[in-house]
Amino acid sequence: MRVRRLALIGAAVLAAACVEDLSAPGVCPNYCPTAGLTIADTVLYDLSRDSSFRGYVLPHRSALLLAANVPGVVDGRAIFRINGPGTRFRINPNDTTTGLIEGADSARLRMVISRYDTALTNLALAFYRLPKTIDSTTTFADVSGAFTDSLLRTLNIDSLLAKPNRKDSVTGDSAAVDTIGHTIALFVKFDSTAARYVGADSGSVAYGIRVSANSPVSIAITSGLAAGPQFLSRYIRVDSSGVPVSRNMGLGLPAFASFVRNPPSPPIDSTLAVGGAPSARSIIRVAFPRVIRDSSQIIRATLSLVPAVAAAGVPIDSFAVEVHAVLVDLGAKSPIAIDLTHTDSTMIHIGATDTVQVEVTNVLQAWAADSTQPTTFVLRARDEAQSFAEVRFYPTAAPAFRPSLRITYVRRYPFGGR
C-alpha cells in the first residue's frame, strides 16, 4: 500500500515536471533586455573587374530550336538534318536480303512547339529543303539561298487547330495540344517531293523552318535526339527482284539540329551582356567588407543593374537572369555554383529599361558562411541559348550607371551582456 502511494507521488512529481511555458509578451523598454538587434543598411559601389563572355551554350547544344520573325530585331530559323539509311534497305524484316532504294513516297514529321504566344493569329510554318551539309558552323547567310528557293510546303497552325479533331484530311497533318504543358505536337505529312530520297546523299535530308504570323513572332521547338523534329515514318520504294515494293523505314531521329539568326549576335563590348544565343555571361567582382562578412548576418542583399541596351524581341522572349556564386574565380571559365543556396534570379522583360533589381541574399549569405569563397558574381540566363533576347547592363566603369549592391545586415547581438 505504502509502496503504491510512493509510486503515485513519484508519478505526480514527474507529471508536474513536464510543463514549460516561459514565453511572455515584452513591454519595452521596462521589461525587455536592454540590448536589441541592430540593423544597418549600406550601398556598395565597390564592384569592379567586370567583363562579359559569349559562347557558353551554342545553338546546336540548346534544348530548344528558335524561330523568330521580329522585323528590325531578329530573323531566326530552325534547321535540322535526318540521316538516311544508305542506298539499300531490307526487303523483308525477317531476312538480310536488301534491295536498292529507288525513291521515297511520303513521310510523317513530328515536332513539338514548346513556347509560343497564344495571342498570335495566323501562325504558320514554312518548311524548306536545305543542303545536307549543314552543321554547327552554318550561318544564316549559308542557308539564305535555300530559304529563298527551296520551299517544300507551308503549314498554318491556326487553321489546323481549328479543324475537327485537329486533323486535316486533305494534307494529312494533325496536331495535339497539351493545355497543361502549353505545347503543340505537330504531325506533318511530307509528300514524295518533300520527303524525297537521293541516293547520292544516302537518303539524308535536311530541312529549315521559318515562322510567320500577323505580328512579330517568336517560337521555340523542342530539340534533342529523342524530342527534336523527327520522322515517325518514312515510306520508300525498294527494288525487289525488279519489282518496286513499299517499305517503312520507321523512326528517323535528328542527327543535327540548330538554328541560325540574322543579324548575328552583336559582339561583346564594354557592357555586361547576359543571355542571347550563343549565350553570354557577365562576371562582376565584389570587394566584400570584412565587417559585414565576419561579424554580421545578412538579411537582404540587392544587386542593382542599369540596362544599357534593353532586351529586344517579343514579350514571350522575356527570360530569367540568374546570379550565381562561383566555386573558384577563373575568369570566363569560372565554374558556377548551381545549387539554390548560391543562386538568385530575376526576370528580364523585353523592352524594359528600368533598373533591374536582383535579390542576391542567398549568394551573399553563402559568401559570409564560407570566407574562402571568391566574392564574384556570374550573371547568366537561366535557360541559356533558349531565347534570342539579350540584355546589356552598364559596367562598373560607367560612374553614373554602374552596378551597386545594397546590403541590409544585422550586427552581432551582444550576448552575455548584463
Add this chain to the structure above:
Amino acid sequence: MVRGIMGVAVLVTAYPPNRLRAQDSQFGVQGLGTPGRFESVRARSTAGAFTPFDPLSPLTEAPLADLSILTATAMSGTSYRESDLGGSTASLRSTRFPLLSAAGRVAPRLALAAGFTTYLDKSWDVTQRDSTLLRGVLQRYTDELTSNGSVADVRFAAASRLTRRIAIGGGIHLLTGSTRQTAERRFDDTTFHTVQQLAEVRYSGFGISGSVLIGVAPGLSLAGWARSDSRLRAKAGDSTTALTDLPHGAGGGLLFAPSPSVRIGGSVAWRSWSRSGPGAFNTWSWSGGAEFGSGRMPLRLGVRGGQMPFGPGTTAPTEFAAAAGTGRSFAQGRASIDLGVERLERRGTGLTERVWTVLVGLTVRP
C-alpha cells in the same frame, strides 16, 4: 519501501539536465536574473522563517553541526505564474529543480556538506512586435529574445559545534552555469530573411560565507550569517562579455520553541545588489513562520515580504508571499517527503506577477 523511496529520489534528481532550468521572473530580464531562495521545502513552507536554522537549506552552515547522520535532500518546484503588465496578462508555467544537497558528520565536532542550489535564474523568453524604417519602407517585425539557463551555487561547507550553545560554520561557493541565448527577428515582409543568432554564455564567480548559531536559552536560538560574493564573469565564446559585481549579504533569525510541538521563527536578510550596476537595488527581506506538531505530519505556515533586486524605475519592486506545507517520514525516519505550496505576489512599475508554486522535497538518510 526504502527501495521505492530511493527510486523516486533517483527519478527526481536524475531527470535530464536540459530541464534543470531556473524559475524566472520578468523583473530579472533586465538585470542579472532572479535570485534563488537558498531554502529547502521545509524552510520555504515557513516562508523562509526557519531558513537560518535549517541544516538542509544552503543559506547558513552552522546548523549543519547538529546533523547526526548523512542526509541528502532534493527538491522540485512547479510554478504557475500570471503576469499583468499594463493590462496585458500572460500565464506561464515552469518546473525547476533548485536544490540538491548532501551533508553529514565526519568527526565528533565536524560536519561537512556539499551541493548546489540556484543562485540566479536566467530563463526568460520575450516576444515583441515593432517596426523599423528599412530602405524607405516601414517594415513590421516580431522579435523573440530568449535565455535558458541559470547560475548555480556549488557550495562546500563545514560546521562545528564549539560549545553546547554555540555552533559555527563556513562555506565556499563556486558560482557556475550557462545560458543558451537566442535572438530572432522575423519580418512580415519575407524578402528580408529571418535573423537568427544564438550563443552559449558561461558564467563563473566565487563567494564565501560564514554563520553562527547560538542557543540563547532552552527553546530559544539565534542565528546570524554573512556572505560575500566576488564578480560574476560572463563569457561568450572566448570573450568576456560582462564582469558584474555581486552582492554582499547578511542576515539573522530567531527561533522559539515553547514546546516540542510548536516552533515559531523569524528572519531578516539584507543584500547589496545595487553593486551590480544601474537598475539594481539593495534589498531587505523578512519572514515569519511557525511549525506545529512534531509527529507524523507537522503543519508549517509562514509569510514573507521584501524587495526584488532588479526592476525599472527608481524604487525596488516588492514581493509578498504566504506559504504552507507539511511533511511525512518513512522507513523509520530514514526518508521523508516534504510538500509545500506558496502564493507569491511581486509588484513593480506597471508589472504585477502572481505565482502559485507547488514544492516537493525528498530527504534520505541512508
